[in-house]
Amino acid sequence: MFVILGDDGILFSLKMSNFFQIIKKEKIAPNGFLFRIKAPEVALHAKPGQFFVLRVNERGERIPLTLVRWNRRSGTIDFAFQVIGKTTHLLSKLKEGDFLKDVLGPLGRPSEIKYYGTVALLAGGFGAAAMLPIANALKEAGNNLVTILGARSKDYLILEKELRRLSSKIYVMTDDGSYGIKGFVKDGLEMASREYDIAHAYVIGPAIMMKFTVAACQELGIPNTVSLNPIMVDATGMCGSCRVNVGGKTYFACVDGPEFDGSQVDWNLLLNRLSAYLNEEKHSYELFLKKKGVLPRGKEKKA
Template sequence: MSAKIVKMEELAKDIFCYEVETPLIANKAKAGQFVILRIHQKGERIPLTIADFDREKGTITMVFQVLGKTTLLLSRLRENDHILNILGPQGNPSEIKDFGHVAVVGGGVGIAAIHPILKALKEKNNKITSIIGYRSKELVFWEDKIKAQSHEVLVYTNDGSYGKVGLVTDGLKEVISREKIDRVIAVGPLVMMDAVTKVTKEYNIPTIVSLNSLMVCGMGMCGACRVTINGKIKFTCMDGPEFNAFAVDFDELKKRLNSYKEEEKICYKKELEKC
């Protein structure tokens, strides 16, 4: 099905937010799920996490960063334009219940992905500490939305231009040192989720990560999104996207994510040169 863009906004440098009209997906969407979209007939299929949904309006919200050809093309669409194909909701929803005190860690555009998870956790009366990280001040977005769903928010930037200087793992260690954490959920760059897992494993705190592996079909048929979990092959699109962090083979996944880096750079450069 196609989807009409009803609202678009550039949240920060090269970070865009689109609200799209897709009633069937909005009606079934849950925290932690994603969609797969295609912009034109010959375009690639890319997954984007559902950052919010409104069942009454029949819309879902997606946030993405321009990193390659397809996200560049997507960023050029405007209100009232249509996304050619959108499939979803895909993946298993987040496990939501009263865990107690949950530390939710978000990095980069992963901060948008934790938003619906925070809302769902809050509805179950969890105490929520959110730890969010950006590279710099110019990339800060949705801090207000995260604060609205959290009891405490710690903000970090790599260069110290906003909030505290440092990494989200610094904030996580700080929180762990002063109070009991019953569960950690991390969404963001793979290197960040790996680092978070190394911290929580030391304290044996149950940890969930949402994986961003390569994806093509989104239906468990092509095998592009395969990951190794506890030594067994799983598919992010069907078995995930969330997994027990301690079971993930992060080193293997890092190698797989780098498989087409050079080709991606070439395609992105060629598209930029058309402008």
């Protein structure tokens, strides 16, 4: 086994025996899964707020995913992902017992966990997965947690039970009103702020959701932390593809983040950069699905 250990404990582990084997696969939403894999070196050093990078196969793209849970004793890590393109599609087709090609991590700076008082956890869609370890750590630090969990509809809500257990109150929001309260996470925040004196907020979800939720935090005067998800290539600070602008300065989210002060983020730049390869990614996914004989979503033949 090769292990590269940096000053801050960042670690790279290479494949051996049952490394990177899928131990558990669970469908948690119509478009998403939770995997448990064997990755002892990552589990050993993982901290809330960190992520890792995986490759499904030899010629595969490397994609970043957030660490949701880890168990140092069993050497396993859990992660949750939604299927949105070629790599996440390939990942979703793997079965328990299969192996990932490689895993690199933990990466990124851990969350700065401290006592604030009441903390609002604002999670949209699969952002709930990244929120869970942060919620656990904030709770352990003595904070009172108020969670606002949002998704487009009931079936797309994930980890509700786990976040409910840690929170003194949870507001569940769905865009279509199929469960909980009809509305967005930012609407839930407005309700919560009438009931609680919120000292800090964590906001994690799609960039557009974070942009509007942070604006709501600013209106309410609530300092906030976001976890950014720009496109990453190497995820080790070398390529610059994950650059973001925060408070007028350029940062690389993979090494300087992924967490930043949400009120200082240039959201329009992030949203533009996220859509920079939209056509190429769509084209590549459609070609891939065509080769497999599957039609992309929305283009299926009606029965």
